[in-house]
Amino acid sequence: MKKSTKDHNNEQAPARDRDSLFQVERINEDFVFDDRVAQVFDDMLDRSVPCYQEVILSIARILGCLLQEGAQVVDLGCATGTTLLQLSRLLEEKKFSYLGVDNSPAMLDKARLKAELFSRQESVSFINGDIKEVAQPGTEAFLLNYTLQFIRPLNREPFLRRIFNNLCPGGVLILSEKTISHHPGLNRRYIEIYHQFKKERGYSELEIAKKREALENVLIPCSLEENRTLLQTAGFTEVEPFFQWFNFVSFLAVKPST
Numbered sequence: 001m002k003k004s005t006k007d008h009n010n011e012q013a014p015a016r017d018r019d020s021l022f023q024v025e026r027i028n029e030d031f032v033f034d035d036r037v038a039q040v041f042d043d044m045l046d047r048s049v050p051c052y053q054e055v056i057l058s059i060a061r062i063l064g065c066l067l068q069e070g071a072q073v074v075d076l077g078c079a080t081g082t083t084l085l086q087l088s089r090l091l092e093e094k095k096f097s098y099l100g101v102d103n104s105p106a107m108l109d110k111a112r113l114k115a116e117l118f119s120r121q122e123s124v125s126f127i128n129g130d131i132k133e134v135a136q137p138g139t140e141a142f143l144l145n146y147t148l149q150f151i152r153p154l155n156r157e158p159f160l161r162r163i164f165n166n167l168c169p170g171g172v173l174i175l176s177e178k179t180i181s182h183h184p185g186l187n188r189r190y191i192e193i194y195h196q197f198k199k200e201r202g203y204s205e206l207e208i209a210k211k212r213e214a215l216e217n218v219l220i221p222c223s224l225e226e227n228r229t230l231l232q233t234a235g236f237t238e239v240e241p242f243f244q245w246f247n248f249v250s251f252l253a254v255k256p257s258t
């Protein structure tokens, strides 16, 4: 089955399964990107990541403005490929080539299926691998959307340095993360606001609490300032947030051109 360009404003798999993973008992289980998660992942992201589509649109604006025609864009932790497929549609005239890297076979199966459904196999491809071992020298743009938070904190600095070294001069890294605030009162309020956001999207209090527990040792957020410092330590000289929704932040980091 093929979808025409006209009707894929939203590059999602046609039949999206609703995320009800935490409606059923999941006790003492850490969150993993397995088949069950991949099955409902697109719905999960749309209902759990504030302004997800708006962030992708903003990334398209940045890449459209900063990169030359034919540039290579690499998405680290690409999951089901939504971001790359959206970018390939939004920036069609730029003729970028897109590569997604992930270590979850279930996510990659979905990503490849979606690329086929939207006839994007020529410009968008996917590989299975550990993003910490990325080796794509000369890349013009790396994307790291809601993925660094799943890398052990001690590994983040060498990982970002590796990305920096793989970028061409003047290349860009986009980093989106869930963050914490070190002001305890504000941190609590932001979490409350985020949980309200999820309730408005149909998650129950129990589902929210169970998912939070499952992510406890898996998703480890830093503050906005800690993320900025990590990027600067890796070598990026221009680092600016371009989007923030309470405890969700997206940064643009640019490698010096000389």
Ligand SMILES: C[S@@+](CC[C@H](N)C(=O)[O-])C[C@H]1O[C@@H](n2cnc3c(N)ncnc32)[C@H](O)[C@@H]1O
Residues within 6 Å of the ligand: 033, 045, 076, 077, 078, 079, 080, 081, 082, 083, 101, 102, 103, 104, 107, 129, 130, 131, 132, 144, 145, 146, 147, 150, 151
């Ligand atoms: C929250 S999802 C990313 C969402 C995606 N970037 C997007 O915007 O739609 C995190 C992804 O990172 C992948 N991941 C986590 N650690 C990884 C690693 N070390 N190597 C490769 N992929 C990894 C997971 O399999 C998962 O698909």
